Amino acid sequence: MAISSNLLLFSASLLFFVVSPIQASFRPKALVLSVSKDGSTNQYITQIKQRTPLVPVKLTLDLGAESLWVDCDQTYVSSTYKPARCNSGQCNLARSKSCGSCFDGPKPGCNNNTCSLFPANNFNNAATSGEVAQDVVSVQSTDGKSSGEVVSTPKFLFTCGSAFLLDGLASGVKGVAGLGRTKISMPSQFSAAFGFARKFAVCLGPSNGVVFFGDGPYSFLPFNVDISKSLVYTPLILNPVSTAPASFQGDPSSDYFIGVTGILVNEKPVSFNKTLLSINREGHGGTKISTVAPYTVMQTSIYKAVVRAFIKEIPSVPRVRAVAPFGACFDAKSIGSTRLGPGVPNIDLVLPNNVVWRIIGLNSMVHVGNDILCLGFVDGGSEPTTSIVIGGHQIENNLLQFDLAASRLGFSSTLMFPKTTCSNFNFTSAAYVEYSSI
Ligand SMILES: *[C@@H]1O[C@H](CO)[C@@H](O)[C@H](O)[C@H]1NC(C)=O
Ligand SMILES: *[C@@H]1O[C@H](CO)[C@@H](O)[C@H](O)[C@H]1NC(C)=O
Ligand SMILES: *[C@@H]1O[C@H](CO)[C@@H](O)[C@H](O)[C@H]1NC(C)=O
Numbered sequence: 001m002a003i004s005s006n007l008l009l010f011s012a013s014l015l016f017f018v019v020s021p022i023q024a025s026f027r028p029k030a031l032v033l034s035v036s037k038d039g040s041t042n043q044y045i046t047q048i049k050q051r052t053p054l055v056p057v058k059l060t061l062d063l064g065a066e067s068l069w070v071d072c073d074q075t076y077v078s079s080t081y082k083p084a085r086c087n088s089g090q091c092n093l094a095r096s097k098s099c100g101s102c103f104d105g106p107k108p109g110c111n112n113n114t115c116s117l118f119p120a121n122n123f124n125n126a127a128t129s130g131e132v133a134q135d136v137v138s139v140q141s142t143d144g145k146s147s148g149e150v151v152s153t154p155k156f157l158f159t160c161g162s163a164f165l166l167d168g169l170a171s172g173v174k175g176v177a178g179l180g181r182t183k184i185s186m187p188s189q190f191s192a193a194f195g196f197a198r199k200f201a202v203c204l205g206p207s208n209g210v211v212f213f214g215d216g217p218y219s220f221l222p223f224n225v226d227i228s229k230s231l232v233y234t235p236l237i238l239n240p241v242s243t244a245p246a247s248f249q250g251d252p253s254s255d256y257f258i259g260v261t262g263i264l265v266n267e268k269p270v271s272f273n274k275t276l277l278s279i280n281r282e283g284h285g286g287t288k289i290s291t292v293a294p295y296t297v298m299q300t301s302i303y304k305a306v307v308r309a310f311i312k313e314i315p316s317v318p319r320v321r322a323v324a325p326f327g328a329c330f331d332a333k334s335i336g337s338t339r340l341g342p343g344v345p346n347i348d349l350v351l352p353n354n355v356v357w358r359i360i361g362l363n364s365m366v367h368v369g370n371d372i373l374c375l376g377f378v379d380g381g382s383e384p385t386t387s388i389v390i391g392g393h394q395i396e397n398n399l400l401q402f403d404l405a406a407s408r409l410g411f412s413s414t415l416m417f418p419k420t421t422c423s424n425f426n427f428t429s430a431a432y433v434e435y436s437s438i
Contacts, residue, residue: 061291090157118247232355243385317334
């Protein structure tokens, strides 16, 4: 019995390998990008292949950025680069309202009668105007359990950034992978090109992580748990006013906002001015998720209230001198260590319909040297554009699925419960066979 079923499996896999390379209509179910965290900048770095011939391009992830942009000033060589002509379908999809000329071209990034967008470096709050263009982009596909064949899409829209915009990005990075809430962001374009669900998921870690484009399964070793099966959902909120450093008048924000209505520390409500949690007519206020902020940033009065409440819950733990950028640090020797990180009170973000996003010690506390643990939240000043920006440290080892069609966020809570981490996706080296979308 055992032997015959093994034989069956063996012949089935032979068949697969013989047939799949000649199937012209291979359609991936999902795509996958490997992510690593750059230690010196805290940026999340990924890599795609682009152009003809294909070259690897390192990119910094920016969850809320409107599109992919790459530096076209230096060494952009490709026989398939095509600028988007004014009033074309591409310019329309990009919602560009500007049409320009360029005097030192023609070359990638500098052509006449092309539309432009605003490639941005949100780490420096810098932006410029850049030509919209299309070229080949190639990434690995996945069945949700391991990475598979490389697939290409020939007309991927992106923006040409400039060399100066790379200042402050991690070493070797040549642009930004924008995953924002637009029709030309990477998730929207991959879904359109390969015909899969308008969903994507990010699972970041202190060293490695993964981005999935398309629906689950999103399975992680060692037990191959499919995290897409255990998500809790909350609506995504559209901020009608752009939160980018530069934008066209009337553009909505491409950032992902959620409706936090309150904060609990050790299950007790923290009191602060709740008006800050709603988005006003100027687009200010509210709560967004960011891969640009390494730690959650809160408007001063919220920050102070949370810190006060937190300190009150651990009266026996000595405070030590604060280490920037944090304002509340503690003697690490006085804090126990648990499977869920430092043994400190949970911090809960309260969401509509009795949903909470629980932040455990692993995601709230930051080790600063050997003996100091700091509460990993940062004071955002009295008038930040957005009142709460949930940052990298707080989303690490939590899987977040953005469902663009249903306008909702699915979140897993810490992957410590299903006993895995975001670094446990089974990346296998890419097969050499390449397939194209139509
Ligand atoms: C754009 O057009 C102007 C004249 O209208 C010309 O001087 C310039 O060389 C053109 N640039 C490119 C990139 O073709
Ligand atoms: C990872 O994926 C590869 C390719 O699908 C598979 O052969 C291998 O067994 C997987 N590794 C583990 C540990 O499951
Ligand atoms: C609460 O915050 C809003 C928005 O910043 C402000 O307009 C209002 O005056 C504040 N209310 C109180 C009671 O401080």
